[in-house]
Amino acid sequence: MSLSSYLKDIKDAATSLFEGFAITSSHLVRKPVTIQYPDKTPRPVSDLLPERSRSWLRVEMDICTACLNCEKNCPIDCIKIVTDKDESLGRVMTHFDIDMAKCMYCGLCTEPCPTGAIHFIPEFERAAYSLDSMVERFVPEDGKIVPYKPPKKDKVEEVKVEEAKDNA
Template sequence: MSAGGFPGSGLAKGLAVTLKTMTRRSTTQQYPDVAPELPPRSRGVIALLAENCTVCMLCSRECPDWCIYIDSHKEEVLVPGAARPRQRNVLDRFDIDFSLCMYCGICIEACPFDALYWSPEFEYAEYDIRDLVHDKDRLGEWVATVPPPPAHDPMGEPAKEEQNAAKKSAAA
């Protein structure tokens, strides 16, 4: 005999709760019909500003999932007045495998050149898992959806750069 009295009483109680819930008018708005209101600066997909990337590989080395793949080549740059030409890295490939990514944000924090940003976009599901590898062009498309940083607190301390500029202008 079951704890509720007769056999199947738990099933009957569960069905009663389900029926009561189904007949009640719901005020919950469902996702496909209504887009959710996300908090500002929420994490969605990682965006790449390729012009800022110097191929330092810090993001790839710091990634705990090893889901960032970077390839580059060196290019000579002639500098007027320099004794010899300089070399710079040119980004050839920057891919992020979102099927491996755990969205920790370490790559964004590790980038000293502000090449990686969080975009609040989250609707990038794919039918094939191989399509979750986004290349630099696709990652670049997400840059347009990155919200601007929050405004500085007007009652807070001014930035160090502003303080230094004020000191220099007062000394001049």
């Protein structure tokens, strides 16, 4: 090996060493792109999620009509609704369970819901130790919920007319 090629190798090694240090050092002063979760976020993480994120399912039982559309539309049978006849209350729901461990967050159950009772909420911190605790139960144990009855169409029209009169 000639002296000139030996010196060239030393120069190349020093150059690549310097470039490596320069790249590493530049990261020391860059703004981090990651967030220290969960205690150093500017706002709660649920507030930072996109508006239409699919994080967890909730059912507003006070506007659920027990139409079973969501149950029928779930392609993998995550939803189980049980209805019964009560002597004094009439038709009631005794179970409304969603197995979130099975759910694939496709949203197909939310689309046919006539009242918007079943919907996603920006909540995702639901790690659990057992699969059973991932089952969301919207009817309390041994409880009964009377399905919501939406006002009839002509009643809705009447309300609209009244509102229009009030605003005139």
